[in-house]
Amino acid sequence: MICKDRVAVVTGAGRGLGRAHALELARQGAKVVVNDLGVSAAGEGGSESPARRVAEEIRSLGGEAVADCSDVADGGGARRLVETALEAYGRLDVLVNNAGFLRDRMLVNLSEDEWDAVVRxxxxxxxxPLKHAGLHWRAESKAGRPVDARVVNTSSGAGLLGSVGQGNYAAAKAGIAALTLVAAAELARYGVTVNAIAPAARTRMTERVFAATMAAPRDGSFDAMAPENVSPLVAWLASAGSRGVTGRVFEVEGGRICVMEGFRHGPASDNGARWEAAGLGPVITGLLADAAAPEPVYGA
Structure with a gap:
């Protein structure tokens, strides 16, 4: 019960990872706002059923939950999502950003609409949602009411290392990692921590791409690709116990958790004056020789 009485919003919580997060947060004592538009894996259509079904599942297990079907990529929808938590439970302590879908193409085949939809x-x-939750927490802090809030964003290995055929998705997920760093720095003064996870699990978004390696075992052994393996980390990051952790990205898969180390200053050479382009070859070659080799892009 490490999240007892905390109020958590989980976006994209109707299926897959989001559903697993919502259930684990409820199991740990949180009151959960289950947000989902109910669209397909490609972002088409829409239904209130997934969000309502998960909220009912939580209630049937003795927890507290309400459903919300707001569009989190719309300003009004994101504001209503925060208002739903405040109206239902009188407070907001945790925001788990998880909603998303895929429209995979190689770059030369990727349309503007497919780019825009996935980045959106x-x-x-x-x-x-981060903005509107942040506005609420800032107001609470300025009013003298203590804030001990958490944001858990969802990046991806595709955003951290790249992924062939997923230029739109990888760019968006890389942006989320950078947004996490900025938000952690800006919201710290209000009592808010902001971290991100880069999960690998079997969901609608991955089961076709990784069908061979993500199939559930039939012998009852540990199912490393089950979405619920990711959720304990989300619950801990949502808890009061994670107060000293912010601005971090964690890769999580099965039973493995890895602290990802992003761009850091590496080897450098200072000429003390403007470089001549023709003389840069040996300089760059030397710097790269001293630098760590990049990890390969997924699918390369």
Whole structure:
């Protein structure tokens, strides 16, 4: 019960990872706002059923939950999402940004609409709930009411290392990692921590791409690709116990958790004056020889 009486919003919580997060947060004592538009894996259609079904599942297990079907990539929808938590439970302690879908193409085949749709749901769909939750927490802090809030964003290995055929998704997920760093720095003064996870699990978004390696075992052994393996980390990051952790990105898969280390200053050479382009070859070659080799892009 490490999240007892905390109020958590989880976006994209109707299926997959979001559903697993909502259930684990409820199991740990949180009151959960289950947000989902109920669209397909490609972001088409829509239904209130997934969000309502998960909220009912939580209530049937003895927890507290309400459903919300707001569009988190819309300013009004993101504001209503925060209002739903405040109206239902009188407070907001945790925001888990998880909503998203895929429209995979190689770059030369990727349409503007496919680019815009994926960047909108992932990157804008993180920014707007974060903004409106941040506005609430800032107001609480300025009013002298203690804030001990958490944001857990969802990046991806595709955003941290790249992924062939997923230029739109990888760019959005890389943006989420950078947004996490900025938000952690800006919101710390109000009592808010902001971290991100880069999960690997079997969901609608991954089961076709990784069908061979993500199939559930039939012998009852540990199912490393089950979405619920990711959720304990989300619950801990949502808890009061994670107060000293912010601005971090954690890769999580099965039973493995890895602290990702992003761009850091590496080897450098200072000429003390403007470089001549023709003389840069040996300089760059030397710097790269001293630098760590980049990890390969997924699918390369």
């Amino acid at each position: 749901v992932h990157l804008k769909g993180h920014f707007l």
